[in-house]
Structure formats: structure tokens, C-alpha cells
Amino acid sequence: MDGEGQTKKFMFVNRKVPYGTVYALESLEVVLISAAFDQDVSLAFVDDGVYQLKDGQSTDGIGMKNFSPTYKALGDYDINKLYVEKESLEERGLSVDDLMELTYEDEDDDWAEKSSIILVSRDELAEVMDQQDVVISS
Amino acid sequence: MKFTILINEGPYQHQASDSAYQFAKAAIAKGHEIFRVFFYNDAVNNATRLAIPPQDDRNITVQWAELAEQNKIDMVVCIAAAQRRGMLDDDEKDRQGKDASNIHPAFRISGLGQLVEGGIQSDRLITFGD
Numbered sequence: 203m204d205g206e207g208q209t210k211k212f213m214f215v216n217r218k219v220p221y222g223t224v225y226a227l228e229s230l231e232v233v234l235i236s237a238a239f240d241q242d243v244s245l246a247f248v249d250d251g252v253y254q255l256k257d258g259q260s261t262d263g264i265g266m267k268n269f270s271p272t273y274k275a276l277g278d279y280d281i282n283k284l285y286v287e288k289e290s291l292e293e294r295g296l297s298v299d300d301l302m303e304l305t306y307e308d309e310d311d312d313w314a315e316k317s318s319i320i321l322v323s324r325d326e327l328a329e330v331m332d333q334q335d336v337v338i339s340s
Numbered sequence: 341m342k343f344t345i346l347i348n349e350g351p352y353q354h355q356a357s358d359s360a361y362q363f364a365k366a367a368i369a370k371g372h373e374i375f376r377v378f379f380y381n382d383a384v385n386n387a388t389r390l391a392i393p394p395q396d397d398r399n400i401t402v403q404w405a406e407l408a409e410q411n412k413i414d415m416v417v418c419i420a421a422a423q424r425r426g427m428l429d430d431d432e433k434d435r436q437g438k439d440a441s442n443i444h445p446a447f448r449i450s451g452l453g454q455l456v457e458g459g460i461q462s463d464r465l466i467t468f469g470d
Contacts, residue, residue, distance in 0.1 A: 208460050228381055235452040336459040339467060340348060
């Protein structure tokens with residue numbers, strides 16, 4: 203396909219709650235496709251977007267598909283940089299312990315299982331964002 | 341500079357598509373290239389050829405179609421988002437056994453890979469949406 207051989211830094215920024223609008227679900231669909239392009243892909247979770255990673259989601263009462271297990275598959279797609287903004291968690295009374303356990307196997311470290319979640323401050327995330335070639339936000 | 345434009349909102353309800361159109365027109369006037377316009381989320385509805393806006397209002401689909409024709413812009417509607425929302429071209433209509441299609445011929449249906457490729461191939465990818 204066109205663009206093969208080129209590697210860019212892609213960051214998908216998630217700002218919205220997982221249910222209520224379709225943005226979170228359809229953003230995740232782009233993330234999964236991007237894995238096929240051998241790009242340097244990361245995700246950021248800010249504002250209400252941190253709720254997308256909340257552990258123990260249940261959609262039984264709202265007639266929507268619970269797509270949160272898909273985040274657990276990202277490690278298998280070599281997508282293992284999930285930046286979560288500390289301030290956004292705190293503003294919502296959450297901590298990293300309230301989030302799903304999301305891991306990947308590090309091939310450079312004898313396939314040791316490691317967490318994909320990187321807790322960053324607002325300032326640190328701004329720096330990481332600044333290093334990206336493509337930022338897709340929803 | 342080479343741009344890919346991503347639009348995430350439906351027509352008329354939201355100004356994203358209008359703003360993207362104004363941006364594309366201005367960029368072209370300044371000698372830049374629009375590599376691709378990608379319609380995602382509810383923005384797939386921008387591609388309907390069946391909309392009938394009032395006569396004193398703009399027709400967003402026709403505006404895009406004319407700009408694309410004049411400047412050879414590749415306008416892509418996401419197939420996954422389009423199928424969910426009942427946006428079909430003739431091929432999809434036949435493949436899915438539906439009784440009608442509604443996508444304007446200036447647009448083509450393709451996959452999300454076209455968005456990622458747009459990001460790789462272009463100098464800038466610009467999002468219009470909430």
C-alpha cells in the first residue's frame with residue numbers, strides 16, 4: 203500500500219465518555235486499523251476520555267455494546283503507549299487504580315508483561331503531544 | 341503544503357463541514373494541495389446526493405462535489421461509519437441487497453486505512469469536529 207516504509211508518530215487523543223456519543227468507539231476503530239500500517243501509535247486519555255479506561259464497565263442498562271474489552275487487545279497490536287492525564291483523573295475523583303489493567307509483552311525484555319498505561323501530568327502530556335507528527339482528536 | 345482533512349460531524353447540524361470546505365478553498369487559493377478529504381463519524385452524511393436544503397441556503401454536498409471536481413480532490417467516505425448510518429453507493433447497495441443508494445458520485449467509499457495513509461502522505465492532517 204502507499205505510504206509503506208514511512209513511519210510517523212500518530213497520537214489518538216480521547217476526550218469523551220465511552221457512551222453517550224459514538225466518538226470513543228469509532229476512534230478505537232481507527233486505532234486498530236492504524237496498527238496495520240506499522241506506525242508509531244500512541245493514545246492519550248484526557249478530560250472525560252479517562253472514563254473510557256474505567257474498570258468494571260457494564261452497559262446492561264443502556265442497550266449499548268460494551269466495547270471496553272477491546273482496549274485490552276491493543277497490546278497484541280503493538281499499541282502499548284496509553285498516556286493517561288493525572289489531572290483529568292483527579293478532577294473526576296479517580297486514580298490509576300480505578301482503570302482496567304492494560305498490558306503488553308515487551309519483546310525487548312524477554313516478553314515480560316508490562317503495563318501499557320503511562321500516567322502523565324498535563325505538562326508532560328503537552329510535551330509528548332508536541333513530538334507527534336499526526337494528532338487525531340475526538 | 342499537502343493537507344489531508346478529516347471531518348467528523350454531519351452537515352447542517354454542525355459547522356465542521358462548512359469550516360473544512362472554507363479551509364480547503366482558501367488553502368487551494370494559496371497554492372496548497374488537498375491530498376484527501378476523509379468523512380468519518382456522522383460526517384459520512386455529507387455525501388448524500390438526496391439532501392434538499394432550502395433554495396436560499398448552501399448545498400454542502402454540491403459545494404464539496406464542485407470543489408473536488410475543479411481541483412481533483414480525493415473525497416473518501418468511511419465504509420464502516422457509512423454502513424452503520426445507511427450511506428451506500430451502487431456497489432454497496434448491490435452487495436448488501438438494499439433497495440437504494442444515496443452517495444453522490446463525487447465521493448468514494450473506502451476504509452479507514454485511507455485516513456491513516458492520508459496522515460502518512462500529507463504534511464498536515466487537520467481535523468474538523470467537536
